[in-house]
Amino acid sequence: MAGVDCTFSPSGHVATVTLSNPDRYNAMTLAMWTGLGDALESLKANAAVRAVILRGDGDRAFVSGADISEFAEQRSSEAGVAAYEVAVARAQGALEQFPRPVIAAISGVCYGGGLGLALACDLRYAAPNARFRMPAARLGLGYTLHGIRRMAAVLGVAQAAELFYTARVCSAADAAHIGLVNAVDEDVFARAAEVADGIAANAPMTIAAAKLAFNTVLAGTNDASADADAVAAAVKACFESEDYVEGRKAFAAKRTPDFKGR
Structure with a gap:
């Protein structure tokens, strides 16, 4: 069926x-x-x-x-x-x-x-x-x-x-x-x-921001558009996230990061 x-x-x-x-x-x-x-x-x-x-x-x-x-x-x-x-x-x-x-x-x-x-x-x-x-x-x-x-x-x-x-x-x-x-x-x-x-092992917020950016590129949207603003906001959120802290700590400690998507 x-x-x-x-x-x-x-x-x-x-x-x-x-x-x-x-x-x-x-x-x-x-x-x-x-x-x-x-x-x-x-x-x-x-x-x-x-x-x-x-x-x-x-x-x-x-x-x-x-x-x-x-x-x-x-x-x-x-x-x-x-x-x-x-x-x-x-x-x-x-x-x-x-x-x-x-x-x-x-x-x-x-x-x-x-x-x-x-x-x-x-x-x-x-x-x-x-x-x-x-x-x-x-x-x-x-x-x-x-x-x-x-x-x-x-x-x-x-x-x-x-x-x-x-x-x-x-x-x-x-x-x-x-x-x-x-x-x-x-x-x-x-x-x-x-x-x-x-x-799936990578930082979810980073991946989501990149996906939004790629979709904006595929749509041929101008940098000044609302879509571009949404990408900028998603990128900003990455730098303010717990995962960004975890990524830096894991890099310094030479261990695998454990990303939570927040």
């Missing part, structure tokens, strides 16, 4: 969100889009969570796109289309704006909406069998300005345009070469967990 599952590391600091519709290569149903948004909102409210891993169920696919088998029912009316788009936008927005780092662990097919989800993550790691494609131009559908902007911000305009215009399949090795993924690893899920654990 299609759905979204959430599990936690023993420390509770790393959450893994699994998108599951294996019979359809983890194609996203309306319920899955809604479930992803719900899961991310719940994790956002959980202060213990310092990093999130997003993956597909099994190794055949991350996400193959939207589950078009339900379009006749879910998108058969103007109201249905609007409700569907709201669910997708909510999930994508919750992913992009999640206050802590999100890591995509990608195995197998990562097409269309799946590529959009991967691009909404902060870091992306791929298995050697991963394949990427933005097939909009082969389907005759339009793509939003926000989606194009995100792709161009991550890849650069030339690489994003080439992927979009040609609708070609991109291998894991090619994806690493153009900067679509950070690295290729035989055990991509172990690699993602290792990276997430490393992030």
Whole structure:
């Protein structure tokens, strides 16, 4: 049965969100889009969570796109289309704006909406069998300005345009070469967990401030904006935190810091 599952590391600091519709290569149903948004909102409210891993169920696919088998029912009316788009936008927005780092662990097919989800993550790691494609131009559908902007911000305009215009399949090795993924690893899920654990061991307020800054950069926001002011406030809070004191003490004592996120 299609759905979204959430599990936690023993420390509770790393959450893994699994998108599951294996019979359809983890194609996203309306319920899955809604479930992803719900899961991310719940994790956002959980202060213990310092990093999130997003993956597909099994190794055949991350996400193959939207589950078009339900379009006749879910998108058969103007109201249905609007409700569907709201669910997708909510999930994508919750992913992009999640206050802590999100890591995509990608195995197998990562097409269309799946590529959009991967691009909404902060870091992306791929298995050697991963394949990427933005097939909009082969389907005759339009793509939003926000989606194009995100792709161009991550890849650069030339690489994003080439992927979009040609609708070609991109291998894991090619994806690493153009900067679509950070690295290729035989055990991509172990690699993602290792990276997430490393992030979770760092100062949470510093990571959150950096995430806010990176999102501001990706949005192309001016330095004088309210977003830039929020970044400055987050940076100031780091210097006033107990973790800053702990970090300096640990450095002086040559020991591992124990950060509390305050």
